[in-house]
Amino acid sequence: MSGRSFSYATEAFEFIEGLENLVTPQDVINAVEKSFGIFGFENFIITGLPNPRESFEQVVLLKKWPVGWFNIYAKEDYVRVDPIIRLCRTTVQPFEWSEAPYDRASEPQAAEVMDRATDFRMKEGFCLPIHGIQGYEACFSMSGAHLDLSPQKKPALHLMAMYAFERARQLLKPSPYNGSGLLTPREREALTWAAAGKSAADTGEILGITERTVTAHIASACQKLEAANKTQAVARALQFKLIGL
Amino acid sequence: MTQVHIITHDNEHLHRDKLEQYFRLRHEIFVKERGWLDLKRPDAREVDSYDNKNTIYLLAIDQDRIVGGQRLYPTLLPHMISEVFAPMAERGIPSARHIFEWTRYLVVKERRMGRTDCRLLAALQQFCLEEGVTEVTAVVEMWWLPRWQQAGFKVRPLGLPSMIEGQACIAASIQISQDSLDHVRRLAGLRGSCLVRDPRISPILDRIPHVAA
Numbered sequence: 001m002s003g004r005s006f007s008y009a010t011e012a013f014e015f016i017e018g019l020e021n022l023v024t025p026q027d028v029i030n031a032v033e034k035s036f037g038i039f040g041f042e043n044f045i046i047t048g049l050p051n052p053r054e055s056f057e058q059v060v061l062l063k064k065w066p067v068g069w070f071n072i073y074a075k076e077d078y079v080r081v082d083p084i085i086r087l088c089r090t091t092v093q094p095f096e097w098s099e100a101p102y103d104r105a106s107e108p109q110a111a112e113v114m115d116r117a118t119d120f121r122m123k124e125g126f127c128l129p130i131h132g133i134q135g136y137e138a139c140f141s142m143s144g145a146h147l148d149l150s151p152q153k154k155p156a157l158h159l160m161a162m163y164a165f166e167r168a169r170q171l172l173k174p175s176p177y178n179g180s181g182l183l184t185p186r187e188r189e190a191l192t193w194a195a196a197g198k199s200a201a202d203t204g205e206i207l208g209i210t211e212r213t214v215t216a217h218i219a220s221a222c223q224k225l226e227a228a229n230k231t232q233a234v235a236r237a238l239q240f241k242l243i244g245l
Numbered sequence: 246m247t248q249v250h251i252i253t254h255d256n257e258h259l260h261r262d263k264l265e266q267y268f269r270l271r272h273e274i275f276v277k278e279r280g281w282l283d284l285k286r287p288d289a290r291e292v293d294s295y296d297n298k299n300t301i302y303l304l305a306i307d308q309d310r311i312v313g314g315q316r317l318y319p320t321l322l323p324h325m326i327s328e329v330f331a332p333m334a335e336r337g338i339p340s341a342r343h344i345f346e347w348t349r350y351l352v353v354k355e356r357r358m359g360r361t362d363c364r365l366l367a368a369l370q371q372f373c374l375e376e377g378v379t380e381v382t383a384v385v386e387m388w389w390l391p392r393w394q395q396a397g398f399k400v401r402p403l404g405l406p407s408m409i410e411g412q413a414c415i416a417a418s419i420q421i422s423q424d425s426l427d428h429v430r431r432l433a434g435l436r437g438s439c440l441v442r443d444p445r446i447s448p449i450l451d452r453i454p455h456v457a458a
Binding site for chain 2: 008009012013016092093094129130131132133135136155156158159162165166169184185186188189192196206207208243244
């Protein structure tokens with residue numbers, strides 16, 4: 001192993017151990033700013049991915065973004081068309097912004113987000129998607145005007161970003177997150193089996209509870225999702241990504 | 246109702262069919278679904294040299310059907326991190342009587358949205374706490390890290406991530422603790438133990454062959 005990559009490893013492990021001692025969200029922002037600056041990053045955001053009923057501002061955990069850009073991004077609701085956010089939802093691998101596909105001709109809004117970001121020196125970037133337990137989705141996206149992301153640096157960056165995300169999550173406890181907080185685990189389980197074509201009786205057998213209890217979970221899920229019946233509840237739960245197939 | 250059963254050398258003669266199911270599921274998931282072709286075998290059973298009389302299996306079983314599984318192996322013996330993944334543990338390979346390696350974790354496809362993951366994670370913490378295991382080591386795909394952390398696991402990286410079969414993976418050590426067990430149970434709304442005890446199984450720390458230091 002070369003001396004060069006060794007120094008990034010040391011930096012990464014020291015950064016991770018240092019996170020333990022941080023007490024406030026601002027401490028995390030300062031630590032990330034300092035350590036990620038070494039890689040050329042100037043701005044970053046750690047945010048949950050909003051479901052259709054949440055706004056962007058509601059799900060942001062930590063940010064060091066130019067104020068002007070944050071205001072534009074929120075006002076234009078760019079989170080719905082941002083190709084970086086879109087790729088985050090479908091991959092677990094970290095990626096460079098330039099790897100997030102969009103079509104300039106048919107997706108002018110996607111092009112607009114990427115273009116306007118460069119007005120704020122956010123030309124190049126690196127993004128780490130987070131797919132947590134029980135449907136929690138988030139990302140850590142960072143950018144700079146001149147990045148130098150050699151293959152030796154990326155593993156250190158990947159690891160540091162994951163631990164920084166976790167520390168931010170612990171300190172801010174994003175709860176109740178709508179994805180997992182809206183429905184209880186039992187309600188999600190009952191809907192998942194309904195989506196798989198199982199009756200309440202079948203589901204009761206699978207989960208080891210009575211049919212009546214299953215029906216009660218479904219009824220409660222219908223109420224929370226403002227659904228008229230089980231079919232609509234399943235459709236909404238899939239749409240909001242509260243359950244999967 | 247899904248419960249996690251412990252299978253060791255002491256009781257495997259009673260659970261051959263369960264182990265066979267687990268081996269076939271490993272082939273199904275790791276070879277066919279994930280594409281780890283090095284593990285491919287003509288009989289469609291994924292079995293390796295760490296499946297032997299020292300292995301402990303924790304299998305999630307629902308009405309005779311395996312829905313998830315994982316295995317533990319003593320780190321005092323040559324194990325996967327020491328023999329295969331040593332370069333991934335540049336900060337040192339934890340190895341002691343009370344440290345086990347945790348491998349071949351799986352959940353069947355249709356149970357990945359439910360609580361089976363949490364049940365398996367809780368069973369791991371509970372089993373280790375009861376047996377006096379203080380730490381487990383594992384090689385895991387990086388995207389699993391936040392899932393463990395959200396489940397309340399305390400994870401220390403043993404090195405930087407490296408690419409295995411196109412996926413960034415890391416060698417890590419997980420501290421066993423009552424806090425982590427409580428956390429994952431709370432997260433999934435699991436009340437009480439989901440581990441089925443078999444009196445035939447002798448304490449695992451007593452079973453480890455003594456190896457000269």
